[in-house]
Amino acid sequence: MSLTIRELVFAYPGQPAVLTIEELRVEAGQMVAITGPSGSGKTTLLQLIGGLLHPQQGGVEGGPPFESIRWVFQTPTILGRRTVLDNLLLGLHQRRWDQSRADLAAGQALVATGMDQLADRPAGSLSGGEIQRLQIARALVGRPSLVLADEPTGQLDRTNTERVVASLAALRTSDSTVIVATHDPLVADACHRRFELRNGVAVEV
Amino acid sequence: MWRLSVVIKEIGANLIAERWRAVVIAVITAAATTSVVATELDQVRRAVAADAELKSAGRYVYVAWTEGADTPVNPTRCLALRHNQAVLAAGGYTHGGPVSVAKAPGELFGARMMVGDMPALLAPHNPPSPGQVYISQTAAARVGLADGRTVLLGGGLGNARVSVVDMSARVPDPGPWVWIPAAPGEKLDECWVEVVPAADQVAQPAITAWLSQGERTVIVTRFLAEDPLRTDPVTVFAARSTRYAWAASGVIVGVVVWLIIWFRRSEMALYRTVGSSRGQTTLIFVLPYMALMVVGTLGGLLLGIYIHGLGAEPTATSLVAARTSLVAASRQSFLTLSIGILIALGGTLLTLGGSIAGHIRNRL
Numbered sequence: 359m360s361l362t363i364r365e366l367v368f369a370y371p372g373q374p375a376v377l378t379i380e381e382l383r384v385e386a387g388q389m390v391a392i393t394g395p396s397g398s399g400k401t402t403l404l405q406l407i408g409g410l411l412h413p414q415q416g417g418v419e420g421g422p423p424f425e426s427i428r429w430v431f432q433t434p435t436i437l438g439r440r441t442v443l444d445n446l447l448l449g450l451h452q453r454r455w456d457q458s459r460a461d462l463a464a465g466q467a468l469v470a471t472g473m474d475q476l477a478d479r480p481a482g483s484l485s486g487g488e489i490q491r492l493q494i495a496r497a498l499v500g501r502p503s504l505v506l507a508d509e510p511t512g513q514l515d516r517t518n519t520e521r522v523v524a525s526l527a528a529l530r531t532s533d534s535t536v537i538v539a540t541h542d543p544l545v546a547d548a549c550h551r552r553f554e555l556r557n558g559v560a561v562e563v
Numbered sequence: 564m565w566r567l568s569v570v571i572k573e574i575g576a577n578l579i580a581e582r583w584r585a586v587v588i589a590v591i592t593a594a595a596t597t598s599v600v601a602t603e604l605d606q607v608r609r610a611v612a613a614d615a616e617l618k619s620a621g622r623y624v625y626v627a628w629t630e631g632a633d634t635p636v637n638p639t640r641c642l643a644l645r646h647n648q649a650v651l652a653a654g655g656y657t658h659g660g661p662v663s664v665a666k667a668p669g670e671l672f673g674a675r676m677m678v679g680d681m682p683a684l685l686a687p688h689n690p691p692s693p694g695q696v697y698i699s700q701t702a703a704a705r706v707g708l709a710d711g712r713t714v715l716l717g718g719g720l721g722n723a724r725v726s727v728v729d730m731s732a733r734v735p736d737p738g739p740w741v742w743i744p745a746a747p748g749e750k751l752d753e754c755w756v757e758v759v760p761a762a763d764q765v766a767q768p769a770i771t772a773w774l775s776q777g778e779r780t781v782i783v784t785r786f787l788a789e790d791p792l793r794t795d796p797v798t799v800f801a802a803r804s805t806r807y808a809w810a811a812s813g814v815i816v817g818v819v820v821w822l823i824i825w826f827r828r829s830e831m832a833l834y835r836t837v838g839s840s841r842g843q844t845t846l847i848f849v850l851p852y853m854a855l856m857v858v859g860t861l862g863g864l865l866l867g868i869y870i871h872g873l874g875a876e877p878t879a880t881s882l883v884a885a886r887t888s889l890v891a892a893s894r895q896s897f898l899t900l901s902i903g904i905l906i907a908l909g910g911t912l913l914t915l916g917g918s919i920a921g922h923i924r925n926r927l
């Protein structure tokens with residue numbers, strides 16, 4: 359699923375425009391990094407693509423419905439009292455997947471993110487890096503058309519960042535379109551393409 | 564669409580993971596229901612007891628008399644009332660002459676010649692055996708007369724065995740009367756009629772019309788003064804201040820459940836970001852709590868009944884009362900549950916409709 363941002367203008371109420379993007383096209387199955395200094399509007403752009411915010415002008419063409427988007431949040435967003443495996447299967451209950459298919463997909467996602475040893479641990483007992491990998495695995499498992507990740511390594515040290523980047527590789531090779539907001543060069547380098555936000559404008563670098 | 568079995572599995576896993584919240588909901592619902600049920604059962608018991616007391620005091624008794632000795636109450640018509648299905652008892656008396664009792668020299672009694680169901684009307688709980696002469700406990704105590712004594716009655720009445728009868732329920736201050744059974748004569752000074760409660764509304768005009776046939780003008784009044792009727796237990800029960808307790812406890816239960824769900828709104832946001840629709844998310848969060856509220860309500864109802872009991876002795880009337888108690892308690896529990904579920908459900912939909920997008924934004 360490809361998506362195109364066209365002639366998009368967005369401003370928070372009573373403030374000058376944060377984003378004025380003429381055109382930004384993301385091809386289906388690609389993984390794209392959005393970089394830029396703090397306050398440049400990376401998070402805002404992800405929220406616009408995900409439909410959590412609405413632009414004053416223009417818009418996102420080809421964006422999937424809200425239910426088909428998976429998110430990787432900067433802050434841990436998991437069910438801490440449920441197991442890692444339960445957290446992975448969470449999104450699958452409303453699809454008509456049978457148990458064996460769901461288990462297979464979950465197993466593959468766990469292996470791809472190096473989490474297979476932790477499947478039965480309560481998610482609340484994971485480390486920060488493991489939680490981020492769990493979120494990535496959760497984004498992988500449902501084969502969503504679009505994954506939006508905001509600073510997936512924002513709170514991690516070097517070692518854990520490298521592990522998460524390795525997990526992101528699984529997302530890059532998946533069929534899903536992936537957009538990652540980051541200021542970490544390691545993450546940006548793991549993507550197919552990279553856009554930088556400067557003064558509200560997106561420039562490919 | 565989704566697979567129901569998977570949703571149920573999800574709900575089960577969720578409940579186990581959040582079991583303390585589940586316990587809190589079940590316990591609070593049970594506690595609220597128990598207090599409502601126990602209060603209601605107590606109110607019903609009081610109303611039934613007060614009603615029984617009022618009934619034995621003569622709540623449904625009417626007294627007919629006439630003004631002027633030339634047109635007395637017709638005894639035949641008075642006694643014929645006994646064949647009416649709405650009439651429990653009918654009887655009457657005429658004043659006889661003064662009576663002296665040999666055992667109590669110097670005391671003069673008034674004779675009252677009874678016909679019909681008069682004994683049962685005087686002492687509804689312990690109707691004396693027919694064919695005997697009665698004297699009230701109060702009057703007997705005054706002159707020191709014991710039950711079963713044979714005394715010589717003055718006024719040409721001869722010897723008689725006197726039964727001392729407790730008339731206090733109906734006649735608090737019975738006065739110095741000797742009640743003597745007699746055959747119906749020409750006239751009655753008073754005719755007493757006790758009707759079934761259902762006939763109470765129409766009794767007064769009906770009895771008046773029945774006894775007034777011919778040229779007589781019969782006056783029919785309630786046996787009880789208006790005062791005790793003003794605190795009619797049925798009216799008191801209907802106006803009880805706790806009659807909306809179900810609403811209060813339902814609101815408490817509903818708000819507690821809503822609060823618990825509200826504190827889990829980040830979890831709901833999470834379910835939304837992994838593809839659950841609004842309806843599914845509501846179901847996953849509210850359905851198990853609804854089930855817990857049902858369990859809590861049933862537990863609370865049983866506990867309330869266990870603590871308070873349904874009724875008193877297994878007499879026919881208390882069986883009837885027990886059935887009304889059960890209905891009343893169940894109704895209160897059901898209303899509490901309904902209000903609780905409505906508020907919890909509405910609150911969840913409100914929470915889901917409102918701040919969820921903002922909540923997801925906060926995680927980014």
Ligand SMILES: Nc1ncnc2c1ncn2[C@@H]1O[C@H](COP(=O)(O)OP(=O)(O)OP(=O)(O)O)[C@@H](O)[C@H]1O
Nearest residue numbers: 370371373376394395396397398399400401402403
């Ligand atoms: N809810 C809001 N209301 C008003 N202004 C906001 C709001 N959210 C963000 N902004 C402003 O919009 C601009 C872009 O914010 P945004 O969070 O998108 O930046 P960012 O690139 O994600 O920054 P960072 O790298 O620090 O996460 C900032 O100047 C910020 O102060």
Ligand SMILES: [Mg+2]
Nearest residue numbers: 400401402927
């Ligand atoms: Mg940001």
